[in-house]
Amino acid sequence: MTHSQLNDWRESALRFEQQLNGIVIGQATAVRHLMLAIFARGHVLLEGNVGVGKTTLLRAVAQGLGGDYQRIEGTIDLMPADLIYYTYLDDSGKPRVDPGPLLSHHERLATFFFNEINRARPQVHSLLLRAMAERSVSAFNQTYYLPHLQVFADRNRVEREETFELPAAAKDRFMFEVSLNIPSDGAVLQELMFNPRYHNTDRLVQEMAGGQIAYYSLNDVSANIQTHIHSSDKLKTYALALWQASHSPGKFGIRLDDVDMAELIQAGASPRGMSYFIRAAKTRAWLEGRDNLLPEDLQAVYAVTMAHRIFFSPLYAYRKDGLMPQLIKGILMQIAAP
Amino acid sequence: MKAVMVIWLSLYLLACNTAPNTPVSDFEFLTPRPFGYINGDEIRHKIIIETRNGVQLQRGGLPKRGVVNRWLNLNNVAVSETKISGGFRYEINLTYQAFYAPLEVKMLTIPSFDLPLAQGGNNASQTVPAWHFTLSPLRELSIRKDESGQYMRPDAAPQLLGDDGVVYGLWAAMAVTLSSAGGLAYLYGYLPGLPKRRVFKKASKKLAGLSAAQTTEALTVFHQALNTVNGAPLFKHQLADFYRHYPSYQIADPQLVWFFNTSNQHFFSDAAQTQSATLATLRKLCATCLDIERGWQ
Numbered sequence: 262m263t264h265s266q267l268n269d270w271r272e273s274a275l276r277f278e279q280q281l282n283g284i285v286i287g288q289a290t291a292v293r294h295l296m297l298a299i300f301a302r303g304h305v306l307l308e309g310n311v312g313v314g315k316t317t318l319l320r321a322v323a324q325g326l327g328g329d330y331q332r333i334e335g336t337i338d339l340m341p342a343d344l345i346y347y348t349y350l351d352d353s354g355k356p357r358v359d360p361g362p363l364l365s366h367h368e369r370l371a372t373f374f375f376n377e378i379n380r381a382r383p384q385v386h387s388l389l390l391r392a393m394a395e396r397s398v399s400a401f402n403q404t405y406y407l408p409h410l411q412v413f414a415d416r417n418r419v420e421r422e423e424t425f426e427l428p429a430a431a432k433d434r435f436m437f438e439v440s441l442n443i444p445s446d447g448a449v450l451q452e453l454m455f456n457p458r459y460h461n462t463d464r465l466v467q468e469m470a471g472g473q474i475a476y477y478s479l480n481d482v483s484a485n486i487q488t489h490i491h492s493s494d495k496l497k498t499y500a501l502a503l504w505q506a507s508h509s510p511g512k513f514g515i516r517l518d519d520v521d522m523a524e525l526i527q528a529g530a531s532p533r534g535m536s537y538f539i540r541a542a543k544t545r546a547w548l549e550g551r552d553n554l555l556p557e558d559l560q561a562v563y564a565v566t567m568a569h570r571i572f573f574s575p576l577y578a579y580r581k582d583g584l585m586p587q588l589i590k591g592i593l594m595q596i597a598a599p
Numbered sequence: 600m601k602a603v604m605v606i607w608l609s610l611y612l613l614a615c616n617t618a619p620n621t622p623v624s625d626f627e628f629l630t631p632r633p634f635g636y637i638n639g640d641e642i643r644h645k646i647i648i649e650t651r652n653g654v655q656l657q658r659g660g661l662p663k664r665g666v667v668n669r670w671l672n673l674n675n676v677a678v679s680e681t682k683i684s685g686g687f688r689y690e691i692n693l694t695y696q697a698f699y700a701p702l703e704v705k706m707l708t709i710p711s712f713d714l715p716l717a718q719g720g721n722n723a724s725q726t727v728p729a730w731h732f733t734l735s736p737l738r739e740l741s742i743r744k745d746e747s748g749q750y751m752r753p754d755a756a757p758q759l760l761g762d763d764g765v766v767y768g769l770w771a772a773m774a775v776t777l778s779s780a781g782g783l784a785y786l787y788g789y790l791p792g793l794p795k796r797r798v799f800k801k802a803s804k805k806l807a808g809l810s811a812a813q814t815t816e817a818l819t820v821f822h823q824a825l826n827t828v829n830g831a832p833l834f835k836h837q838l839a840d841f842y843r844h845y846p847s848y849q850i851a852d853p854q855l856v857w858f859f860n861t862s863n864q865h866f867f868s869d870a871a872q873t874q875s876a877t878l879a880t881l882r883k884l885c886a887t888c889l890d891i892e893r894g895w896q
Contacts, residue, residue, distance in 0.1 A: 492867075496867045553868045554867060555863055594831040596832065597822065597823075599819055
């Protein structure tokens with residue numbers, strides 16, 4: 262792929278982003294992160310209150326990408342087989358077995374939205390692990406490939422009862438954990454309240470021009486982006502320090518109030534996490550029109566890439582919501598480059 | 600009349616004939632008043648002696664410093680020698696101190712001694728005569744008992760001259776000096792409690808010691824200075840926040856943007872190109888920041 266082709270793709274991506282921001286207003290940061298995930302080919306864990314526009318955003322993304330979109334609701338009685346197939350009696354009264362939500366669209370499945378994933382059992386999570394990591398599923402004595410699959414999962418953080426916390430391995434498969442919060446801008450909130458355009462989500466999503474980003478080309482584009490963006494030795498050193506700080510923040514002079522830094526971290530980011538981290542940062546550099554990585558690219562994606570990969574020891578786990586942003590900010594504020 | 604003149608001339612010639620045979624051509628013993636001394640007073644004697652025909656004073660024979668007798672000390676002996684025609688002139692200064700507490704006025708004597716002289720193997724001496732003086736008591740024999748009972752007392756303290764004007768002037772001068780010194784220390788960043796005031800001063804010194812080829816070191820030095828001022832690593836995209844906290848640096852915005860672009864190009868681009876003018880521009884930027892740090896801009 263030539264330099265000019267990558268530039269054309271970037272212009273398309275920026276137009277795509279602009280349109281998404283027009284459909285889901287007040288969520289520019291989340292939209293930017295979704296753009297990075299799409300072009301870095303990473304799965305996304307969404308977290309936010311109900312009704313903030315997660316589903317609308319994902320439907321708009323699916324509409325823009327042009328591939329097939331599938332959505333499934335996580336429930337406590339959902340089993341892995343429910344994703345693979347379902348059985349029913351057809352019109353003639355005979356039992357039928359048809360492919361489930363994961364397989365029904367074959368290779369055209371581009372966007373898979375797992376709503377309230379933390380309500381599903383760990384068995385379902387483990388099935389999803391392979392689908393996300395290998396983009397393939399075994400069923401009916403054969404392997405189904407889902408080369409363009411991108412999983413978006415939603416965690417409802419209001420209710421915690423009858424939910425199953427995602428295991429670390431499942432979390433690690435997600436490139437980002439993106440928070441969608443209620444916009445704080447009063448003008449945006451008024452627009453959402455009083456403009457009828459935002460009351461009918463079906464009609465709103467249809468405003469998105471279909472297929473403007475060819476989903477089947479994203480893997481190639483992403484690979485080219487990763488090759489095209491360069492990183493200097495100095496930047497590699499900086500990225501390594503950011504990674505090491507996720508394991509041993511105390512060694513980098515990071516201090517948090519009322520926290521024994523030596524006891525804080527149970528596990529830091531994994532190598533796969535760091536691979537996602539650099540992929541996302543390179544994609545950001547590309548979107549910013551550069552061919553080299555800068556520290557600001559790493560900083561822009563550090564929180565969304567790392568926050569769900571750092572695990573606190575049980576002593577501090579219950580304070581995670583308060584401590585994690587402090588830790589991320591401390592790491593970014595403490596480590597210099599160069 | 601003629602006979603009288605012949606006799607005088609004969610006597611004169613006779614006198615001229617005998618004089619050269621004595622080793623001393625002149626001897627003077629100069630002493631102060633011989634009365635009015637009290638216990639502890641110093642008494643200075645001066646002896647002037649001129650010798651002839653190379654006769655020299657034997658200094659080893661002079662009185663030694665120290666105790667002369669139970670009430671008299673010789674505190675100092677100073678001898679100076681000058682050459683005169685045919686001999687030497689010596690000036691001997693002796694300082695005695697008397698420690699005698701008489702009940703009434705008493706005559707005492709500083710003893711006589713000989714000044715040894717020598718010429719080759721010939722010895723001679725010149726006698727310094729004893730010197731008599733009177734010493735008085737400090738007070739009468741029985742202490743007077745007056746009403747105040749303060750007969751034995753030290754001198755009244757002297758009344759000091761009025762020095763208020765001088766003291767006020769001194770305080771004013773000290774105030775001006777200290778405030779000037781404090782102001783200069785603040786401007787030059789010498790105050791230990793304000794380390795950030797010295798950030799760009801140190802950076803300027805470091806930059807001054809670098810060569811044009813040391814672009815990496817120069818950029819790092821300036822990065823560290825900015826990080827110190829900011830209290831955390833500062834990146835280009837954080838400049839707006841930086842100006843919010845340190846608005847005085849806003850005037851250097853174009854130069855700071857140039858610095859970050861140059862730094863990004865140098866450190867993070869594969870096609871890093873070192874510009875020869877980088878160090879000079881960086882020094883100018885550092886000087887601008889130094890002025891801002893000192894409040895001059």
